[in-house]
Amino acid sequence: MNWGSVGEFFAMGGYGFYVWGSYAVTFVLIAMDLASLALRWRAAGRKL
Amino acid sequence: MLSATPHTSSHGINWFKYASPQTFFPVAGALAPWFAALAAVLFAAGLYIGFFVAPTDAQQGDAYRIIFIHVPAAWMSMFIYMVMAFWAGVGLAFNTRLSGMMASALAPTGALFTFIALWSGSLWGRPTWGTWWVWDARLTSELLLLFLYFGFMALQAAIDDPRRADKAGAVLALVGVINIPIIYFSVKWWNTLHQGSSVSLKSAPTMVATMFAGMIVMAFACWMYSIAASLWRVRCIILERERRSDWVGEYLRTQK
Numbered sequence: 001m002n003w004g005s006v007g008e009f010f011a012m013g014g015y016g017f018y019v020w021g022s023y024a025v026t027f028v029l030i031a032m033d034l035a036s037l038a039l040r041w042r043a044a045g046r047k048l
Numbered sequence: 049m050l051s052a053t054p055h056t057s058s059h060g061i062n063w064f065k066y067a068s069p070q071t072f073f074p075v076a077g078a079l080a081p082w083f084a085a086l087a088a089v090l091f092a093a094g095l096y097i098g099f100f101v102a103p104t105d106a107q108q109g110d111a112y113r114i115i116f117i118h119v120p121a122a123w124m125s126m127f128i129y130m131v132m133a134f135w136a137g138v139g140l141a142f143n144t145r146l147s148g149m150m151a152s153a154l155a156p157t158g159a160l161f162t163f164i165a166l167w168s169g170s171l172w173g174r175p176t177w178g179t180w181w182v183w184d185a186r187l188t189s190e191l192l193l194l195f196l197y198f199g200f201m202a203l204q205a206a207i208d209d210p211r212r213a214d215k216a217g218a219v220l221a222l223v224g225v226i227n228i229p230i231i232y233f234s235v236k237w238w239n240t241l242h243q244g245s246s247v248s249l250k251s252a253p254t255m256v257a258t259m260f261a262g263m264i265v266m267a268f269a270c271w272m273y274s275i276a277a278s279l280w281r282v283r284c285i286i287l288e289r290e291r292r293s294d295w296v297g298e299y300l301r302t303q304k
Contacts, residue, residue, distance in 0.1 A: 002104055009099075013110035018175050022114045022168035026121070030273070033160055037280050044287035045303060 067144045069286045070295050076279040083276035090269035097262035105259075114172040115259070119247075120267035122165035124274055125193060126228050128158035132200075133225045136218035146282075148214030149289065151221060152204055153282035157274050159197035166190060177241055185234035186242035189227055196224040210289050 003009040012019040098116035105112040132154040139147030169187070170180045181187065200217050207213035230237075235244045246254050247263075255263075290296045 002100065002110075012113065013104060015109060015111040015113075015175055018111055018171040019113050022117055022171045025167050026117050026164050029160055029164060033156070033277060036156075037277065037284070040284045041280065044284045045300065 067142075067146050069146050069149065069290055070293075072146055073283060073286050073299075076283050080276050080279040080283070083272045083279065087269050087272035087276055090265055090272060094262055094266035094269050097258060097265060102258040102262045103256060108176060111172065111175045112259075114168050116262050116266045118165060118168040118172060119263055120270040121161045121168065122190070123267055124270045125158060125162035125165050125190070126231055127271075128154050128161065128274055129193060129196070129221075130225065130228060132158060133221040136214070136221040139214055140218040140222070145211075145214075145289075146286075148211070148218065149282050149285045150278070151214070151217065153278045153285055154274075155197055155201050155204075156281065157277045159194060159201070161270065161274070162190065162194040162197060166194065173241075182241050184240040184242055185238040186231065186240045189231040189234050192227055193224075193231060196220070196227060200224075 010016055010020070094116060098113060102113075104110050132151045135147045135154070136151040138144060139151065166187075169190075173182070174180050200220050203220055204213040204217045207216055234240060235242055247260070287296060287300075
């Protein structure tokens with residue numbers, strides 16, 4: 001275990017902005033990718 | 049249509065059967081959830097190893113933890129491009145419709161990982177190199193890869209006839225393949241600010257075993273995610289393009 005507290009975990013040894021900035025954008029983009037897939041799937045499955 | 053005449057092969061499986069969108073559609077639908085579940089499990093395991101098992105780096109502190117997303121994304125960005133170009137090439141050579149659809153399905157996921165690699169690299173470069181961006185060979189060729197993905201998608205979107213869009217896209221994708229070895233070997237061929245590879249098939253990785261494990265698990269997670277997303281996207285593309293066919297009409301009638 002690397003972290004003594006939740007605060008330490010979020011601080012990432014002072015690099016929190018860079019580490020979480022990378023992971024947050026990755027997470028948001030993957031969520032958007034999945035959302036766009038769900039929308040496209042729904043549109044493609046519309047009845048004629 | 050290829051599947052209309054299934055000849056009995058002495059080798060058992062007739063692979064050309066799966067080259068038909070109609071046959072592949074349910075196969076992709078059955079496989080995608082498994083790859084998605086695998087991706088979810090591997091992401092959770094990889095993040096756990098990356099943040100709770102792998103120790104803080106002696107030189108870079110915790111900034112190095114960007115590696116668990118940066119390196120897998122960069123690998124996928126190149127790998128997906130090669131798979132995309134392969135299917136585009138197969139489509140061009142054998143005129144199989146599904147190949148072109150597969151290439152189109154892979155492009156957005158490839159662009160996604162290319163952007164993530166560039167973005168996380170920038171956020172890693174700032175604290176370690178002191179700069180967000182530098183026009184060195186590695187970074188510039190990776191940016192070119194992003195533009196190749198965008199160019200491929202824009203070109204296909206601009207052409208109404210899907211078969212012509214497949215052909216035009218395939219030519220672009222195949223010409224762009226030259227960029228992949230340039231990205232991969234850029235750190236050897238040129239003097240780049242970007243470091244060389246820490247992982248090689250010839251020697252042991254120059255990093256702590258748990259750090260390496262986290263990176264590999266995340267790479268597999270990204271790989272499984274890419275397969276799940278492209279299978280799902282190719283199903284959308286099949287429905288969109290085959291809308292007028294009898295089997296899609298039948299399929300849509302039986303849904304819901």
